[in-house]
Amino acid sequence: MDIFYWPTLNILLWGFLSVFLQTQQQASSSAIIAIIMGALILWMLFNRAQQDISIHFLEDVWNRNLLNLFVSPLTTTEYVFSFIILSVFKIVVVGGVMTVLTLLLYHFNIFSFGIALVPFILNLLFFGWTVGLLIMTLIMRWGTDAQILAFSFAFLLQPFSAVFYPVSVLPKALQFISYLFPSTYVFEGMRAVIATGAISPHLMIQSLIGNILYLALAIMVFHHVFKKVLEQGLLTKLE
Amino acid sequence: MHVIQVNNLLKRFKNVVAVNGISFDISQGEIVGFLGPNGAGKTTTMHMLLGIITPTEGSIHIFGKNFSEHRGDILAQMNFSSAYIQFMSQLTIWENLYIFAKLYNIPTPKKKIAEMLDMMEISDMKNKLFSKLSSGQKTRVVLAKTLLNDPRILLLDEPTASLDPDIADKVRTILKQIHKEKGMTILYTSHNMAEIEELCERVIFLHKGNIIHEGTPQALTKIIPNYAIEVVLENHTNGMETFKKSFHQKNIKELSHGHFVITTEQDALPKALHTIMTSGLKVKDVDIHKPDLEDVFIKFSREEKQS
Numbered sequence: 198m199d200i201f202y203w204p205t206l207n208i209l210l211w212g213f214l215s216v217f218l219q220t221q222q223q224a225s226s227s228a229i230i231a232i233i234m235g236a237l238i239l240w241m242l243f244n245r246a247q248q249d250i251s252i253h254f255l256e257d258v259w260n261r262n263l264l265n266l267f268v269s270p271l272t273t274t275e276y277v278f279s280f281i282i283l284s285v286f287k288i289v290v291v292g293g294v295m296t297v298l299t300l301l302l303y304h305f306n307i308f309s310f311g312i313a314l315v316p317f318i319l320n321l322l323f324f325g326w327t328v329g330l331l332i333m334t335l336i337m338r339w340g341t342d343a344q345i346l347a348f349s350f351a352f353l354l355q356p357f358s359a360v361f362y363p364v365s366v367l368p369k370a371l372q373f374i375s376y377l378f379p380s381t382y383v384f385e386g387m388r389a390v391i392a393t394g395a396i397s398p399h400l401m402i403q404s405l406i407g408n409i410l411y412l413a414l415a416i417m418v419f420h421h422v423f424k425k426v427l428e429q430g431l432l433t434k435l436e
Numbered sequence: 437m438h439v440i441q442v443n444n445l446l447k448r449f450k451n452v453v454a455v456n457g458i459s460f461d462i463s464q465g466e467i468v469g470f471l472g473p474n475g476a477g478k479t480t481t482m483h484m485l486l487g488i489i490t491p492t493e494g495s496i497h498i499f500g501k502n503f504s505e506h507r508g509d510i511l512a513q514m515n516f517s518s519a520y521i522q523f524m525s526q527l528t529i530w531e532n533l534y535i536f537a538k539l540y541n542i543p544t545p546k547k548k549i550a551e552m553l554d555m556m557e558i559s560d561m562k563n564k565l566f567s568k569l570s571s572g573q574k575t576r577v578v579l580a581k582t583l584l585n586d587p588r589i590l591l592l593d594e595p596t597a598s599l600d601p602d603i604a605d606k607v608r609t610i611l612k613q614i615h616k617e618k619g620m621t622i623l624y625t626s627h628n629m630a631e632i633e634e635l636c637e638r639v640i641f642l643h644k645g646n647i648i649h650e651g652t653p654q655a656l657t658k659i660i661p662n663y664a665i666e667v668v669l670e671n672h673t674n675g676m677e678t679f680k681k682s683f684h685q686k687n688i689k690e691l692s693h694g695h696f697v698i699t700t701e702q703d704a705l706p707k708a709l710h711t712i713m714t715s716g717l718k719v720k721d722v723d724i725h726k727p728d729l730e731d732v733f734i735k736f737s738r739e740e741k742q743s
Contacts, residue, residue: 256524257524260522260523260524260525261520261521261522262521262522262523262524264488264516264518264521265521265523265536265581266539267486267487267488268486268487268488268511268514268515268516269511269536269539269540270507270508270509270511270512270539270540270541271539272508424490427487427488427489427490428489428490428492429449430447430449430480430483430488430489432488432489433479433483433488433489
């Protein structure tokens with residue numbers, strides 16, 4: 198699986214980026230840097246958000262701390278929210294470090310777009326936490342055999358979320374897949390903000406609706422799977 | 437007053453019945469031992485009492501409340517320790533305990549942690565990372581967490597497994613001390629029969645998901661009526677056959693020349709000893725083995741296997 202997964206994703210990602218850059222020969226280098234750096238910062242925040250749930254859960258599994266938590270009065274909702282609260286702090290730090298580095302090294306200031314990017318960033322974080330919850334659910338159900346998802350699943354979304362290039366670069370069939378993810382609308386919205394300086398309410402609302410649907414689905418799947426996990430005694434076997 | 441009431445508890449994993457419709461009650465302040473060979477259903481029952489495995493059928497009432505409806509309230513007054521659970525390795529002892537003090541809503545967490553660290557004699561290492569501790573130290577941290585919320589019910593799943601005898605003894609002493617002071621109810625599993633005999637007032641013996649015996653350790657050991665007397669005699673050529681004949685053939689077994697094991701009922705023990713001492717043969721060594729829980733454990737396990 199590994200033999201096909203990473204090469205395929207890399208070929209798709211860098212291939213579509215190359216196609217996009219070919220169409221941008223008239224664009225200024227600062228505009229290209231803004232698109233790539235802006236996308237990179239947002240992507241890192243998304244990946245951080247999903248890993249802050251899935252990897253923190255794995256840390257409890259690896260440390261054999263999970264039973265300690267689940268035999269306490271802690272509820273599953275409180276457990277997941279604790280990850281989200283911790284994630285917010287980490288994201289502020291990670292975002293700060295990346296902002297400073299891109300400013301110093303590439304003279305790119307993500308805050309130069311004002312608050313126009315904020316609604317998109319929030320949407321992206323929500324999608325990251327939703328994906329994290331789904332991965333945590335899969336690990337609960339299938340055990341640590343599924344732990345690779347915590348490190349690799351986000352990268353599967355990367356070529357289809359049009360992170361570094363617009364959706365229009367993708368073939369028609371992939372465009373359809375691309376529009377299934379709220380992250381796509383966020384990155385399209387980010388490019389619109391960089392290009393025009395204005396927020397696109399249309400893309401923001403599409404992203405928000407997608408997020409609500411995915412979150413509802415993730416919560417339903419989690420509750421269903423957690424019930425099965427308790428029935429099958431899988432929580433006690435996780436290590 | 438019964439703090440734990442279990443009725444017709446059944447757990448089925450696909451086609452395997454792990455716990456087969458068992459019922460038992462545990463009173464406030466009782467220390468009950470769960471005994472049984474591997475796969476008997478002890479840990480599964482314990483996990484159902486903690487809500488980390490859902491029963492297939494049956495009911496669990498703790499403090500008179502239905503567990504599934506009052507999970508949070510009940511768990512706030514219970515705690516659990518096992519040899520197989522640990523804490524976050526990259527946090528210190530104090531940090532780990534502080535998290536759990538907060539989870540259990542302890543009103544004065546710092547004071548309570550200090551008290552627990554003192555009790556477990558690990559105050560001097562409170563700032564040490566959990567990953568740097570020895571297994572004995574780790575067990576004491578787990579026990580400190582277990583006692584943080586002054587639980588009314590303590591579930592201990594092989595808490596002394598993998599500990600050296602000295603630390604295991606210390607853990608038992610601590611448990612006896614806190615039981616005496618606080619009168620908490622303890623449900624205890626262990627493969628160390630001497631430990632169960634020492635700590636528990638009542639024993640529930642499980643096998644293949646069924647309760648096959650229940651009673652005090654003393655009552656259970658009476659199930660095996662025979663004492664064993666192991667005698668080593670000087671190398672007498674004469675008199676050995678006469679010695680053997682003074683016992684019923686089925687009650688004497690010669691392990692090697694001059695080395696015998698004589699089985700006798702408790703009432704007949706003085707007579708058997710008298711026979712040995714008056715045989716005219718020189719006794720090099722004698723050892724009397726009183727039946728204990730381990731013998732009962734082996735007897736039940738073998739009987740169940742044969743059946």
